Amino acid sequence: MMSPVLGVSFLALVLSGGAWAFAPIGGGASTHVSITGVAVLQKVTDVCRAIAETEGRDFTPTGNSAEELVQACLGPKATGEVSAAKFKSALNEIYVQNGQVDRDFVNSPAHHFNSEAFSEGRRLITDGVASIKANIRKENFQAARETLGRVLHTLQDFYSHSNWVELGYTEPYANLIRPDLPLENLADVSTPTCSDCANGGFCSNSILPNILNEKKLTSGYMGIFSAAKPKGKCSHGGAADLTSSEVPRGGISKDERRSDNMALHTAAVTVATTATLQLLDDIRGAAGDNDYLRFMGIARSSVVAFVIDTTGSMKDDILEAKRVVNEIIDSKKGTQDEPSQYILVPFNDPAFGPLIRTSNPDVMKREIAKLKADGGGDLPEMCLSGLQLALTGAPASSHIYVFTDAVAKDIALKDTIVALIRSTKSTVSFFMTGDGAGARRRRRGLESRAATFETYKDLAVASGGQAIGVTKENLPQATDIIIDSSTSALVTVLQRARNPGKAETFSFLLDESLNNITIYITGKALTFTLKNPSGVTQKQNEANGKLGTVQTVGNLYRVRLASNKQTGLWEISMNSNQPYTLKVTGQSTIAFIYDFVETFEGPHPGYALISGRPKAGMPAMLFVSVLGRKGPASFKVADVALVTASGSVVVGGALEDMGNGDFLVTVTKVPAGEFVVLLNGTDVVSSTMFQRQSTTQMSISKVTIKVSDDDTLPVYIEKRLSFVNHEGAYIAYWDRVRK
Structure with a gap:
């Protein structure tokens, strides 16, 4: 480990040689995060430049931020804006797993190259690299990234915990990533390796001269629960290492820069960074440049998944789904809005699946063309089973669209679906035609087992999606929402749901960076009035008004604002006693991602993702990463709050700026019930205030992890x-x- 917080597990985006992360606990200059960040961004830059040269275009980022790097990597600005949120999320996945090695494997010598466990540590690396390459070939990018994080932790620890740099080596030990090469000249268990450090701490020359002269490889023993170690062996060192108090006392760890080891610490950081670069280059060679970028989360847009009912009554709906897929593929192919992957899950009764996923749009065209409406009878279908398959098979933050004309009989899966939505933060929208098969369900006596259309509404609201009920004839008009949301740099400005409905006015900020602003309203027997900052208004029955166009289909109102929209505080006044939902979206590179975190203790304490949900009535911490148009200098964050879905409770958080657009937000108490995260700030580029909201509703937990x-x-x-x-x-x- 390169510092006491090498276990820190969140993004410290490193650009121009700088490093930042959670503030080091106990001091230190370099961390696993900073070392990994330097290497990852250098390799991504190399790959982006190589691809640009192959395509005959320039690779000229306008600055050194992640946002500008992604924009330059994916193509010229004329093809549209792209968000770096997925890149940053992918890097977070790597760093999370890297840091959690210090929590989950704190007492495993192999994971840290402690206690001379060289063969075991090398096996973790080589097996891990093989797994990474295999998962990339199968397009299992999340699994590959998580494994990479763990592998890099172990690889980097070798240079801090062994005597490699003390032996005078300035290049990485290539045999660590080469299973075909032997590990040579290892000190055996009976060979003394260190002299006693009389002060009981760290000494600058504790490794025995004969070990150095003979180039014998050793590493420090680490004892968290026991002080036992073989006679004459080096210790890791530090207060948490019980072996360091046994003769020979002291330790050889270079985890942090100290007065006795400044040169060795710097050397260990340098060679660990080079070793990380070599491992990444090995993976790049196996994956190829394009898949390497996808592996790193650099892709144009989100994954789009279709869950389609194939029972006999769905002929018209399947035809519309085919048309939408073909339109998305044809209109967005080669642009910044091209989906990074397509997923298809058919379901019938009683069968569902298989899941088909591909990044090749022509393959998806062929697969969806094969769908036929057949079977099913009068029974409701296995809709939630098909949706569960899509949620478990698609990457996080995917957009999932369900086509069905009947309610689901697998209602027992509802809570599981909600849990998966919260875990993956994917958005689910339903297109339901027909009457919901209520009469069929009643005739079959399935009231206790089958869902209703309200089930679909509940799931859509939980995910930040829409539940749209239309006739089969009007279905083509409703599917414009798929075209809207299968786009890059999509952000949510505001989302609210009311059940029961009531008259209420909602305010939301529109900033200069937003484009293609669309308002979606679902509900029945409602009216609304939209008002811009200048006081100009437009009602729901004005199809072409001063503020934009209003399209009505089924229970959906789709309001597309005019391109010359005014920045500032807008209002929409809703009036209905029936349940309704409101969602305001747009395209912008100003976005944020978040996770709930907790501290962990041990020799290398830090922060890690919480397992599950925040606890009821307890304080909580969020790690929030904000992205601007030109990096961290291009925005200022004013506040972050948790807002209940009903909108009646707002819990503000105390912000701690961690640097590079990262913030640690502490709330004194998590609100009861469902809630979302709301962020407000200022776009420095345009001097306009912005507002962003998470889409997925979260909730508290009443159990202990x-x-x-x-x-x-x-x-x-x-x-x-x-x-x-x-x-x-x-x-x-x-x-x-x-x-």
Whole structure:
């Protein structure tokens, strides 16, 4: 480990040689995060430049921020704006797993190259690299990134915990990533390696001269629970290492820069960075440049998934789904709005699946062309089973669209679906035609087992999506929402739901960076009035008004604002006693991502993702990464708050600026019920205030998490479900388990 917080597990985006992350606990200059960040961004830059040269275009970022790097990497500005949110999220996944090695495997010598566990540590690296390459070939990018984080932690620890740099080596030990090469000249267990450090701390020359002269490789022993170590062996050192108090006392760790090891610490950081670059280059060579960028989360737009009912009554709906898919593919191919991947999950009764996913648009065209409406009878279908398959098979933050004309009979999965939505932060929208099959359900006596259209509404609201009920004839008009949302740099400005409905006025900020602003309203027997900052208004029955166009289909109102929209505070006054939803979206590179975090203790304490949801009535911490148009200098964050879905409770958080657009937000108490995250700030580029909101509704937990350091199933918890998804990644999520 390169510092006491090498276990810190969040993005410290490193540009122009700088490093930042959570403030180091106990001091130190370099961390796993900074070392990994330097190498990852250098390799991404190399790959982006190589691809640009192949395509015959310039690679000229307008600045050194992640946002500008992604924009330059994916193409000229004329093809549209792109967001760096997915890149930053992907890097966070790497850093999370890197840091959590210090929590989950704190007492494993192999994971840290402690206690001369060289063969075991090398095996973790080589097996991990093989797994990364295999997962990239299968397009299992999340699993590959998580494995990369763990592998890099172990690789980097070698240079801090062994005597490699003391032996005078300035280049990485290539044999660590080469399973075909032997590990040579290792000190055996009976060979003394260190002299006693009389002060009991760290000494600058504690490694025995004969070990240095003979180029014998050793590493410090680490004892968290026991002071035992073989006679004459070096210790890791530090207050948490019990072996360091046993003769020979002291330690050889170069985790932090101290007065006795400044040159060695710097050398270890330098060679660990080079080793990280070499490993990344090895992965790049196996993956190819284009898949390497996808592996790193650099892609144009979100994943688009279709969950389609194929029962006999769905002929017209399937034809519309085919038309929409073809339109998306044809209109967005080669642009910044081209989806990074397509997923298809058909369902019938009683069958559902298989899940088909591809980044090749022509393959998706062929697959969806094969769909036929057949079977199903009068029974409701396995809609939620198909949706569950899509949620577990698609990457996080995907857009999922469900086509059906009947209610689901697998209602028992509802709580599981909600848990998966919260875990993956994916958005689910339903297109439901027909009468919901209520009469059929009643005739079959399935009231207790089948869902209703309200079930779909609940799931859509929980995910930040829409539940649209239309006739089969009007379905083509409703699917414009798919075209709207299958776009890059999509952000949510405001989203609210009211059940029961009531008269209420909602305010929202529009900033200069926003384009293609669209307002979606679902509900029945409602009226609304939209007002801009100058006081100009437009009502729901004005199809072409002064502020934009209003399209009505089924229970959906789609309001597209004019391109010359006015920045500032807008209002929309809703009036209905029926349930309704309101959502305001647009395209902008100003965005944010967040996760709930907790501290962990140990020899290298830090922050890690919480396992599950925040606890009821307890303080909580969020790690929030904000992206601007030109990096961290181009925005200022005013406040971050948790807002209940009903809008009646707002809990503000105390902000701690961690640098590089990262903020640690502490709230004294998580609000009860469902809530979202709301962020306000100022865009420095245009001097306009901006507002952004998370789409997925979160909720509190009433159970306690128990973490295990077992390598096969890292988390065990009461009332917590888990599975290994199609990417080979371990997924755990909360569910209300029925006894």
